[in-house]
Amino acid sequence: VVTHPTKYVWFGSDLPLDAFTFIFRRNEHGLFQVHAYPFDAHTCTFIVECPEDAWRRAGLESASEADSIAYCEALFQPELRGRRLMSNRSLWVNFATLRQESWHHGNVVLLGDAAHTAHFSIGSGTKLAMEDSIALVDALRRHRDLAAALNDYEMERQPVVERFQEAALESSSYFEHVSRYAQFDPRQFAFNLLTRSRRITYVNLTQRDPELVRTVDSWFAAVATGSPDGALRLSPPPMFTPLRIGELTLLNRVAVAAGPDLEAAASLGAGLVITEFVSVTEEGRITLETPVIDRTTQDRLRLSVERIHKAGSRVALQLGHAGRRGSMRPRSQGVDRPLRHGGWRLMAASPIAYTPHAAFPKEMTARDLGHVVKVFALAAKAASGSGFDALELNFAHGYLVAGFISPLTNRRTDEYGGSLENRMRFPLAVLEAVRTIWEGPLVVRVSASDWAPGGIDLDEAVAIAAQLKA
Template identity: 50%
Template sequence: MKITCVGGGPAGLYFALLAKQRDPRRDIVVVERNRPDDTFGFGVVFSDATLDNLADADRPSYGAIRASLAHWDELHTHFGGRVLVSRGHGFSGLSRQRLLAILQDRARELGVVLRFEEEVSDPGEALATSDLVVAADGVNSRIRERLADRFEPRIDVRPNRFVWLGTTFPFDAFTFYFEESRHGLFRVHAYRYQPDRSTFIVECREDTFRRAGLDRAGEDETVAYFEELFADKLRGHRLLKNRSVWRSFPTVHNERWSAGNVVLLGDAAHTAHFSIGSGTKLALEDAIALVDCLGAHAGVPEALAAYEAERKPKVLALQRAAQVSLLWFENTERYMALHPLEFTFSLLTRSLRVTHEGLKARDPAFVREIDAHVASKAEAQSGVRVVSADAAPPPPMFTPFRLRSLVLENRVVVSPMCQYSAEDGRIDDWHLVHLGSRALGGAGLVITEMTDVSAAGRITPGCAGLYRQDHAAAWRRVVDFVHARSRARIGVQLAHAGRKGATKRMWEGMDRPLERGAWPLLSASAIPYLPESQVPRAMDRADMDQVTSDFVQAARRADEAGFDLIELHCAHGYLLSSFISPLTNRRTDEHGGPIENRMRYPLEVFDAVRAVWPADKPMSVRISATDWAPGGLTTDDLVALCGMLREHGADIIHVSAGQTDPSSKPEHGRLFQTPLSELVRLEAKVPTIAVGNIQSYADVNSIIAAGRADLCALARAHLYDPYWTRHAAAEQGFAMEWPDPYRSVERYTLRMR
């Protein structure tokens, strides 16, 4: 087999040497346009887990890499006049030039032909004369560009600027600096990669970059600027340059990674932000996977298909984590008002892959300090004693939280989950058992399913309501049980389905219109949800007055039923949400146009409900923070609308997303909506409830400790396990008081086998 590898960086070299090692009969050529020692950047980073993978793939190159590493165990965060230290991380730095030399030597030793300072002037010739062409030619891949119609690349160039410098200062830990200057905030990522050399990456926003005059600076001026700014940190050491020009990070995606006998490898296929140190790691792991697939399949097309099927999901998962990390650094200004401990914990868990429990395993003392800080804040905020001198602080999820007169004993919320099991809005024993069991399960707050303010406001014929007096009596039975038999509090989510109403129950066909018995629909504008959906009537003033009255009457009934909290549903494309999103509000009157107008009617309803709801009882509002569709809600809109809700008396914002328009393309993944909650909490300065694929108590602890939300709502986890919170407490060694009839379980140990 003849293999041409275009690109002599780590990806191409490592693939070539592994492929030759596995089958010496292969004719492998690496073609690189640059000199052997010509490389961008100074050091690369490997985790211990990545090094283990290299050990299994090729022992000689691994041994040479291992002998050249600068290892560190600590992360140092310089913030707020303090240096906060987190231990147990297990990373190593290596000179990029040294890595290339090791891979070049090993490739030559195995018989790989290396051709440097040679351009592939005609990619078509390489394609025609090789059995396999490996495009490892980096972010600006010419092979990918030539076959763009096959690979369908997408490149997202990020707004921040960064410059990759070196220094003679020998950092003894991975170090972060956050330096406020007269021009703005600079972030530094620094780490040692050999005894007398370190990488020193400086990042900032575009406006800071321009105010500092760095848009007009050459390499020498850039070095001089930062030697002066960081003089006290560098302690007389110099900064070094190596093609140290300012860049904007490009996030590369490709719809497909192979086309015929051509396959993309490393940065040509994907990039992930340097803040999680992933570029070289991904490139080398790509090479291992591709060589494995070539060995496992007889034909090149089959091998390339297998490689993409195996490798792409793993890369996408890491890219999602890198994207969240990237956004943290793009918006670091947002976090500068945090307490140093909270800031550091937010930094360390920024990718959402590192959790409270993971850090606890690495550095128990550091996490105990974090937990004590969270507990102290909770004690001050709630007025409930939390911190005990003779006991460890509780896990963050088991700290109390106050909303007006309502004090929740922990941060876990049972998210609203439609049951579609009511008759003309009236709930029955199903709802008593469903909500009652989850209250017994230990959550601090249980919120009912979407409860409609009128028969015409239901999603389906099976939806719950509070539009008749007997509805309040039925709900009272549930509320009384929760209050009498558990320590949970219970809230009701009031809503009107709008254009998403008159549909079948979930298991009969979600969002599909009723074939019989449908009722007329209302919305901000006369736009059907689906092409086959009923066309709603655009609300006029009389409609608005009637719906507002319906909400007010439902709120009064909610108080009669004894609910502790009302949540106003302004999300997911239902009636109030349809006014907020520009995709569903096409009005030209005072209720359409800018966000201030689009919020006019939702705020009118909120004010009317707040006026009749007891002053000491809190109100939550659930929103869709993004439409996940072009032309939808902007970040500025989001911050503005949450600020309006706060000013009108909303006590907490339940930050959900999407479901406003069927064209939306959600970015699903673990904790995928948590960054939106964090944005609202810090930018709009209002407490939040996070929701969206929160999977574990480690996730909840991480979210609360990092200040990404004040409460965490879980839906499917509570469907699967009504006692989720109690089980989380048991696994963490936290004592929760069980109901008297269940006391015998306090010393029970579950054995699965």
């Protein structure tokens, strides 16, 4: 069971509707939204949802049914147009997504919401329950053996339901974070809303409502090119509009992560080609095949960059230091498999091996920290001399700098460990050294989640990004 963070209450209304309707309204307590859809010719279902903090600020935590109705009727008075809300034991609760490993036990069978739930924002609960019922009847007709029939029923329905549940989770996540999009232009907001579950894509929506998509394309292209709204007769899809990053303009919004052959990646027509991981120093390589940028490689890199520019693309250099993920065999022989012979000394924030079979890195000293900051700056200078259009610093994926940011791999007790402020001290020093040298667009790649208890989560990732941007 997954419990969702927002609060919702299920009302009815004598407001007639002819389609699924979404309403968004903000007041002094926060942003509230309505999911409403026809119940019959004269009434509708009217679900009100809001973040928990807005619910508490509004005093709804202790409100009676009558109080909740009065609050929501006042809030959505412009949309209700004098119609009333109706309650049937309507209490504020959190939605729970339910998944069952098995839908039957003996001769007891579950279907509909007893077996699975899908968030109300995709409006499929009744449909799924009816389809479960039909599939169960069909399975019982096909098999004389009860156990075989019930297994067949589950095998047919579970994959279908799981796809709906994934779409519902995407949809519910959108509404749980809808305040992020509240400042969007109405056309952009509508497009984002309609494609929130990923069941409807740009192409699907073009087929369903080509006029809406043309309107969105025209608006987006005007914003991207600085033209007056509606001035362009024919507007490309947003993906193929120019993108400006500082002083750099990309022909389109397609970025390709390249392998060793940068020019092959550029031939695909991408607006931006991002190089593979390039180490700032020999001991910062992942494998023996990892390229290193220095004065000896500048001429070769400059020629590659010039060819990419002739193809119309721009190119970003991805710089990093492998740290404890270094001294590995080529990726063609498997990921993170240590070299048997010819390895090099590793260093990291703390002496923790990357895998059980990897070498233990030494804990970096003040001298090591200063050296790495210096080689990042030298690499940025080499990149500038090679003609790259942008830099991407890899502070992610368990490499050296990422090891300082994550509390799971940074066990230091000095000024570089402990609090987030301390853990960010070294990454910010690297960033500042590069900024001093590099004048073009600069991007930092971070891991938004460690996917492990006690590690970085999304809230901390936002704080990390804010420090890097400052």
